[in-house]
Amino acid sequence: MLDDELLCAGWKGVDPERLARIVSELERGFAALAGVERGVSIFGSARTPADHPTYVLARETAACLGRAGFAVITGGGPGIMEAANRGARDTGALSIGLNIDLPYEQRLNDYVDLGLNFRYFFVRKLLFVRYAQAFVIFPGGFGTLDEMFEALTLMQTGRIRHFPLILVGSGRWAALLDWIRGDLVTNGLIGALDPDLIQVTEDPREVCSIVEAACRRQQQRYGGNGIADEL
Numbered sequence: 494m495l496d497d498e499l500l501c502a503g504w505k506g507v508d509p510e511r512l513a514r515i516v517s518e519l520e521r522g523f524a525a526l527a528g529v530e531r532g533v534s535i536f537g538s539a540r541t542p543a544d545h546p547t548y549v550l551a552r553e554t555a556a557c558l559g560r561a562g563f564a565v566i567t568g569g570g571p572g573i574m575e576a577a578n579r580g581a582r583d584t585g586a587l588s589i590g591l592n593i594d595l596p597y598e599q600r601l602n603d604y605v606d607l608g609l610n611f612r613y614f615f616v617r618k619l620l621f622v623r624y625a626q627a628f629v630i631f632p633g634g635f636g637t638l639d640e641m642f643e644a645l646t647l648m649q650t651g652r653i654r655h656f657p658l659i660l661v662g663s664g665r666w667a668a669l670l671d672w673i674r675g676d677l678v679t680n681g682l683i684g685a686l687d688p689d690l691i692q693v694t695e696d697p698r699e700v701c702s703i704v705e706a707a708c709r710r711q712q713q714r715y716g717g718n719g720i721a722d723e724l
């Protein structure tokens with residue numbers, strides 16, 4: 494069977510409707526975020542409570558980015574997402590939440606100024622990249638790791654360029670980084686230089702200076718945010 498025939502074989506009655514929904518989510522997202530020229534997407538656990546040091550660090554980091562003129566984009570949920578939206582709100586920077594519809598009740602956190610709800614994870618993930626100049630990632634679970642590895646894949650394959658991926662909280666990432674540098678590099682599963690795509694810091698001001706330097710490079714080389722046309 495040819496590829497086209499295979500694809501058509503799966504084209505059931507509901508698929509056109511699904512496709513229309515996907516396109517309309519994309520359109521709504523692009524329209525809502527079209528004015529965002531400088532943004533940073535911040536990821537991290539949905540479960541980190543407000544009195545946790547990592548929450549405080551995420552709030553501070555977002556505030557620092559906000560003061561530098563960046564909009565802050567998160568998943569709009571609780572935990573680190575809330576901390577980052579809160580830090581943006583503290584400084585009057587645009588605080589964006591791209592929320593996902595989940596089977597259990599899920600509302601946007603109280604610190605989102607521009608909020609959108611999505612049915613599809615992949616539409617929302619595209620927007621996290623499309624409207625950001627950098628990814629800043631705090632410790633988290635499967636959701637956070639998914640977002641981190643998606644960005645790394647896009648960087649490794651050249652779909653996004655000069656796009657810093659910054660892990661905040663060195664101690665918490667050490668075991669994962671050891672495994673990446675050890676097992677993955679040693680067994681030839683990634684290139685020897687691929688781990689260099691990841692930067693690690695504890696310091697909100699360093700996050701800001703890494704992002705600003707990358708922005709300048711993106712601007713000089715591409716006149717935009719370093720995102721290839723294919724994305």
Ligand SMILES: CC(C)=CCNc1ncnc2c1ncn2[C@@H]1O[C@H](COP(=O)(O)O)[C@@H](O)[C@H]1O
Pocket residue numbers: 535536537538539540567568569570571574592593595599632633634635636637638640
């Ligand atoms: C308390 C709870 C589980 C709430 C879930 N509510 C959520 N709302 C919005 N984005 C989410 C949510 N859960 C996961 N995500 C996405 O996945 C990441 C967090 O997942 P995790 O907690 O690390 O795995 C976030 O950066 C976010 O983009």
